[in-house]
Amino acid sequence: MKKMRLKTEVVIYSAMYSIFMDSQLKKGLIEYGVLASLAAGDSYGYQLLKNCPPDLGLTQSTLYPLLKRLELDGRVATYAQLHHGRTRNYYHLTALGRQSIRDFVEQWDQVQTVAGFIKRSLENDTQ
């Protein structure tokens, strides 16, 4: 009975993973990936693309709405600066943005606990 319940839970968590890793979780990871890139210092669009881990699959077209959302949330602030005779937009991580990274890291511990539970279920699985 216990084994069956465990299997059911594994199926549910696997389904959740397949659904959310590709959309919601990845979306969240991209967001915090960009915020983390800005934690080191102010940056501009192209550099952010280069600095973010390639596994996140960040592109020019996905970066723009993300930066806009972060700006609207108040987690990122923008300012323009002249660079080689042209204007370049720089992004700055605000205090709110820095706090949201801390919150994410704290929540990540809970995610890891769930991930550990799923991992153990496979280790215990004899079939």
Next chain:
Amino acid sequence: MTRNDFLAHLRTGLKGHVAPSEVNRLCAYYDEMILDLMESGKSEAEAVEAMGSPNELVYAATQSTPTAPQRQHHWLLWTLVILGSPLWGSLAIAAGAMGVCFEIMLWCVPLVGGCTAAGFLIGGGMSVLMSVPAFVAVPFYGITELGVGLACVGGGIIAGWLTFAVIKYCALAHGWAFRSLASQFNKTKEVFA
């Protein structure tokens, strides 16, 4: 595609789909990206290519920015609409009449073909039937009428077959016309199509 061509395509595609201020921001964003890529050593063509298709970017922008330009239906707009109704109303009626004319012209061909086929078949059939009493009265008239009747039936069959073939093309033209009209109200991903 050059940087200017790319930006012109992007701007044209974005207009009407996102707010004007957003159009400027997006164009500036992609322009900055292209210039940064060029600065990193890529050629103009390579940098533009790295941005992807302007159509795809427009589609992505419209999906991610739900701030489509809101039309303000205030009293001035409605007043202008009512005052301008003699102009736009007559133009709309003319456009509708043109559409009706197109449909009539389109379906006239199979209608004429169908009538011709029916006429030949009915006339030919009657001629074949009437050839029997005609043959009894005057054999020469009967044979002639039978020949003419059979020729009419043959002509009717050919006319009917041609009409059937034409109907297919008329239906295609009708579908094309309606799809073209409908596409004006339902713009999809292919904004430059």
